[in-house]
Amino acid sequence: MILGNICTRNCKFCSVPSGSPAHPDPQEPKKLSKLTSELEIIYLVITSVTRDDLPCGGAAHYRDTVLEIRKNNPNTSFELLTPDFVGCSDKALDFLAEALPFVYSHNIETVEELFPKARPQGSYKRSLELLNKFSEKFPEVPLKSSLMLGLGETYLQVEKLLRDLRSCGVQRVAMGQYLKPSKSSLEVQEFITPEKFSYLRNLSLDMGFEAVQASPFTRSSYMAESM
Template sequence: MKKPAWLNKKIDLKVCRALKLLLKDLNLHTICEEAHCPNISECFSKKRATFLILGDICTRNCLFCGVKKGRPKPVDSEEPDRVAEAVYRLSLRHVVITSVTRDDLPDGGAEHFAKTIFSIREKMKNIIIEVLIPDFKGNKRAIKKVIEAKPDIIGHNLETVPRLYSYVRSMANYSRSLEVLKNIKTLTKGIYAKSALMLGLGEREEEVLEVFKALRGVNCDFLSIGQYLPPSLKAFPVKEYIHPNKFNYYKKKALALGFLYVASGPYVRSSYQAEEYLR
């Protein structure tokens, strides 16, 4: 499908150079690079990045994602300290940490998330820490382990409507992911819950609105809604390009349900301009 006029963002690798050098120096990964995010120039030029921990190889087979799939390498125990060092060098006030899914680990990598949060807090006292976690196979103890590290925001993305799970993320489970978000809110107080949806995978409007209601039903606070853009020719094909007016419509519908903040637009991603959600 030919891209419409409103999807015209260009990637400028020159403005990414400084941040790429820092990441190389500290041997760190970002989801910005691994998932081929279209916002990478904009964010890297402002010294913002979403760090990808637990390696760069995912054990899941989601067809919409550009991250490498396969057998991951052993967990790097020094990675949390290197992430903290990067956060310190960049003088970040709001940092987002995500990971590949590690179904090969007993706790899914929850302990590594906690260690990363602790390492950042030791370096930077006054910083907002947001983590975007996998489903940990629904392991409640793993979720609690992340909660006990006291990040400010915990995100878990539903990604799409339940009908499409078997097509685009067959190793995930919609009900399980919804339960993860529910647990974030029931196991603690004072931590915000966040989720995200991609549009253009073949979903119907009524299905999208039902997901909004389901998210509010588990007290999800924040929502990101963006256009799905295939990261490669092998990825799941885009079925529809959503007009910006439609994104505005969805934003109004979501806010009316009680979300505290909704970002909705073609280039919105779950960690894009993340600092705006708490403002």
């Protein structure tokens, strides 16, 4: 995770501290490049806190990080899991274009009906618009999203979410069980059975998704290199 450990938002499913972040560390790309070399990482998922305080939402820092790592690790592949770049998505995508190739991922997280409860500072429509915009701008780039189950969503709501993702060009999807990360986080409403995850996996494949991970322990980066 880059761009610090303080988020400008306060999503109710997340335990990352919210507040006023420090300025991005200009040495972070070099530090990560060194770490990638030392650990001999061949597939690297890069994500960040949401940085609504930055003019490009942190996209330039994503770009700089990928380009710096590539200098010493030309065989490393990347997956970028970004926030929604509210108010600056066009500028952000222009910055990211300079760091291709990579898998692009933005997590929808939950169904539209639960956004006001789980992601009060987010927007279901805005997340879909970002994914669609990226798909139209870079149709050759694999596009991925992830969601949590167990927050009180219905099957019909999940099915609609999956169809919305497909309509935006998303090809890969990961679904996992929501687990309460802190005392102040949302309560788990349901523990989804492996059978239900299997059903949703098959449903997603029938919809045309090319790769699907769906299980209680699936997370955004779960087996990402194999998707």
